[in-house]
Amino acid sequence: MPLSLRPPRKGKTPNYEIRGTYLGVYVERTAGTPELRVAKRVLKGIKEAIERGEYRKREEVAEAPKPPTFADATLAYLKAGGEAKFLGKIIEATGDHALRDKPLAEIDQLAIDNAARGVYPLAPATTLNRQFYTPVSAVLKHAGIELKIKRPKGWRGSKATEWLEPDQAFAVIREAYAIEPEFGLFCLTLLYTGMRLGDATEEAILRGLRLEQALLYLGATKNSEPRPVHLPPIVVEAFRKQRPRPVRPSKGTGGVLTNGAAGRNRAGAGVPFLERHPDEKLFRFCKGGRLYKMLYLALDRAGVVLPKRMRGFHIFCHTYGTWMHRYGGLDTYGLTRTGRWKDPDSADRYKHTMASAEARRADLLPVPAAKPRALKGL
Incomplete structure (x- = not known):
């Protein structure tokens, strides 16, 4: 079987897999990414390494431990009892600015801002804050990253308030x-x-x-x-x-009941x-x-x-x-x-x-002894 990519399999792996034989060398490994274009680059790199005689199976290579990603931190946060609401959409997002596979050390304000608009491109600032910035901040804090995240402009919403007299x-x-x-x-x-x-x-x-x-x-x-x-x-x-x-009355009480009058108590x-x-x-x-x-x-x-x-x-x-x-x-x-x-x-x-106590001191300002013509009759 020629060397090729196998798409992600639901319930098994979210990433592309590379399987097959090239120049007599059998390969079976993950591409490590759900992005097709990135997986193709990995496949091309493996072919070039085989052609140079430099390819070795992954188990033969002592790989350095991978740095923890945002997905790893999210999983730890949820296992510790963190709030899952809104995190699903953040983790499922893909693209250049997605946070899921980004190492925690690379997540800064710019990365968060770009990822937020990738997930919620048209959302107002209040929604962005509630459904993206707040859960991301919670995950990072649980992971021990004390990053002071600047919220989007207008995230507090309008302070205009209505009330009943x-x-x-x-x-x-x-x-x-x-x-x-x-x-x-x-x-x-x-x-x-x-x-x-x-x-x-x-x-x-x-x-x-x-x-x-x-x-x-x-x-x-x-x-x-x-x-x-x-x-x-x-x-x-x-x-x-x-x-x-x-x-509620029942039909057994006798008489004719209007629609909706009878029913479960x-x-x-x-x-x-x-x-x-x-x-x-x-x-x-x-x-x-x-x-x-x-x-x-x-x-x-x-x-x-x-x-x-x-x-x-x-x-x-x-x-x-x-x-x-x-x-x-x-x-x-x-x-x-x-x-x-x-x-x-x-x-x-x-x-x-309410007007402040200082503003109400305007009541003490001087007024004319005789009312101007425009004020007569008031």
Whole structure:
């Protein structure tokens, strides 16, 4: 069989293999690369070495140990329990700027920037930071490489923030209760705790609710750290007054039922809300289109108009941060110490929701004794 390349085989090897005989010399080895053009160069080099009489089988050559690559570091990071999300796409990327087979010693800021645009050519800076720079930084730090990575310009996103004024928020909560009592309690809890949607729908269970301590204990959050969430009196009282989930009628009760009226009962239907099984989810909702439609309906009925990018449950988080700054008197670091924000930079946006004390001193500036004609009548 003439000397030729065999393509990568899924589940066996990601690289090209070189097999066959050339000038009476049998070769069977890996090309060490998934790139066809690189593998062809390796094949050509082997042929030239055989022609010169210099080729020896790999097992006959005492090879120096190969330096660890980014793929090696990623594997070690994952085995140590690192976050796998977003790393798959980075490792699967190929091309001149791909990080997978690049030795760790050769990875610098330029290599990371080029690789990022190779994986996400059109992504905004916020996506690049979240889905490329952050996981790459985590892998390198685990490998002991303390490289200070410069994030792409604009990675923090806009600090422009929308929030609900009290009358708007109370109107939304009223409409949420009108749509469904449990949905009203759900929105009220988000408003007065600032919880992320995922924490409320996935992490909060009834066992963690301790009303005598005004506390909801989240065992695992987005930051992978347990977090106690304080419940203000209005939320504690709302939980205590929450009615059981309604029992749905069945066809066996007789009479004609409208479409959708009958069906499977919700978990805990008819049971006092706080007496359900302690391992049940605190709220029955799941993140999805139906839940967002309920919010949109509550916002519309309350007459609250928001920019499209803020028309979601995160408006409650922004409102919580704004109110805690405005009415609770917390500065950036005070907001961080609530446990809701891990990074002061994330909480810093809420200081922009109020004019500073220095700016309000403009009230002391001199004004004319007699109002100009344009101001008369004001």
